[in-house]
Amino acid sequence: MKKLWGGRFTKSAEEWVDEFGASISFDQELVMEDIEGSIAHVTMLSKCGIISETEADEIKNGLEQLKEKASNDELTYSVKLEDIHLNLESYLTELVGPVGGKLHTARSRNDQVATDMHLYLRNQVQVIIELIGEMQQALIEQAEENIETVMPGYTHLQRAQPISFAHHLMAYFWMLERDKERFIESVKRINLSPLGAGALAGTTFPIDRHLSAELLGFEGIYENSLDAVSDRDFILEFLSDSSILMMHLSRLSEEFILWSSQEFKFIELDDSFATGSSIMPQKKNPDMAELIRGKTGRVYGNLMGLLTVLKGLPLAYNKDMQEDKEGMFDTVKTVTGSLKIFAGMIQTMTVNKQHMEKATKTDFSNATELADYLSDKGIPFREAHEIVGKLVLDCVKKGCFLGDLPLEVYKEANPLFAEDIYVVLDPVTAVKRRNSAGGTGFKQVAAAIEKAKEAMKTSK
Numbered sequence: 001m002k003k004l005w006g007g008r009f010t011k012s013a014e015e016w017v018d019e020f021g022a023s024i025s026f027d028q029e030l031v032m033e034d035i036e037g038s039i040a041h042v043t044m045l046s047k048c049g050i051i052s053e054t055e056a057d058e059i060k061n062g063l064e065q066l067k068e069k070a071s072n073d074e075l076t077y078s079v080k081l082e083d084i085h086l087n088l089e090s091y092l093t094e095l096v097g098p099v100g101g102k103l104h105t106a107r108s109r110n111d112q113v114a115t116d117m118h119l120y121l122r123n124q125v126q127v128i129i130e131l132i133g134e135m136q137q138a139l140i141e142q143a144e145e146n147i148e149t150v151m152p153g154y155t156h157l158q159r160a161q162p163i164s165f166a167h168h169l170m171a172y173f174w175m176l177e178r179d180k181e182r183f184i185e186s187v188k189r190i191n192l193s194p195l196g197a198g199a200l201a202g203t204t205f206p207i208d209r210h211l212s213a214e215l216l217g218f219e220g221i222y223e224n225s226l227d228a229v230s231d232r233d234f235i236l237e238f239l240s241d242s243s244i245l246m247m248h249l250s251r252l253s254e255e256f257i258l259w260s261s262q263e264f265k266f267i268e269l270d271d272s273f274a275t276g277s278s279i280m281p282q283k284k285n286p287d288m289a290e291l292i293r294g295k296t297g298r299v300y301g302n303l304m305g306l307l308t309v310l311k312g313l314p315l316a317y318n319k320d321m322q323e324d325k326e327g328m329f330d331t332v333k334t335v336t337g338s339l340k341i342f343a344g345m346i347q348t349m350t351v352n353k354q355h356m357e358k359a360t361k362t363d364f365s366n367a368t369e370l371a372d373y374l375s376d377k378g379i380p381f382r383e384a385h386e387i388v389g390k391l392v393l394d395c396v397k398k399g400c401f402l403g404d405l406p407l408e409v410y411k412e413a414n415p416l417f418a419e420d421i422y423v424v425l426d427p428v429t430a431v432k433r434r435n436s437a438g439g440t441g442f443k444q445v446a447a448a449i450e451k452a453k454e455a456m457k458t459s460k
Helices: 015-021 024-047 053-071 084-104 109-145 165-190 211-215 225-230 235-258 289-308 317-346 353-360 368-377 381-398 408-411 421-425 427-434 442-458
Strands: 148-156 157-163
Touching: 015 289, 024 053, 024 084, 024 109, 024 211, 024 317, 053 157, 084 109, 109 165, 109 225, 109 235, 109 317, 109 368, 109 442, 148 165, 148 353, 148 427, 157 165, 165 235, 165 442, 211 427, 235 289, 235 317, 289 317, 368 381, 368 421, 381 408
Parallel strands: none
Antiparallel strands: 148 157
16 A cells, blocks of 8 residues: 655665554544644635535545544454554545545644544543532532541541541542642643644745634644644643542542451442452442552553653654654543543442441540640640640550540549530531631531532532
8 A cells, every 4th residue: 555655765665664654553543633724624625715615515425434433333444554644645645536635735744643632632631520510519528428537637648637537528529629720720721733834944935824723613823833843741731630630530549448358447439439348248349449549550650651751852843752642642531531430439339337436436536625624724835745645545545545534543644524425425526616717517518618619609
């Protein structure tokens, strides 16, 4: 098969070399974007008088036929034609004849592929933004059901202070809100048109880049043709935003994995998001959460891979940049799949409210309440801290908890302790009283959920 660029070559590459250099195995993902970009380009060529209206109509008719075939999965691609651009151009020429060759007037594969990726990411980022919103909605719904569900809060994975389970869930809502904001903010850099930049230097034809950009829904054009074909910052930014998002999902995955274990028993994941063991009949494994935790590493790898590819490249296009696509496609698939799985896991999980509350009564996570109690009566906090620390040590030696100590022991530690200390020590009371802004107090959590609902409305 003759190469479309083979005029100056006297020798063809061997088949295995063609296969190594071809990108059609993965860039066929861009088929619809490539056709969309070509329709806009040929429309612009006609409007600018570079080709006739009749020629443009013939080409557009052929492209529309290819779009229908592509949507019906009726196209097959050749490695000999290297990439999606040359495969489609070959198909087009078969359909409309030599006039199909005029489509590539005033265009290079360099600006063509860049345009395709801008269109692709613009579409996919919007999908991701919507999926983040769906996961946030799932968090809100579970939080509303668990405002007064009390659980141990942790630092260093050690029991720290009792908190509302809803408060814990809503921490992830706000992480996701920042993730969503990052993706929304990135759209203005994705939504620029490189089309018409040519190979690197623009073109001698009287094209209208602003028209083709408008036809494709771009907000503007790259102002420098070298930058237009060399820039992959928009993909790096997408991979970076995705890495931060996956880090957040991985942290929640870890918590779900811990919480669903026999040791914690705080939640139970629905059977549809768990698997069994081939040898141990009793097992119910949180595989989907574990997979998301594991897949976070591949998204990080895609970011580091592209950063490394680009770090030493001179302007403008280099074949190295063909490595920009597989990691992008893989990240889109990983992120969208992970968000869908997580929304389902959150919506369907069972919260073991009684077990959570029981856990708060068999630890020392209410110790801070004692220190605050004494501070509120005028004792310096550092002194109160030491008094309570000694009481905790006494409990550890006796094998009991703070609520088990008789009042006389408290009186011996400090005469300011009174009968109401046992009310203060109650985990539910401890959580309820923490009403500082953004705190875990039930009123604060309910208010935070309402703020979250408002944030959802404004970020759509």
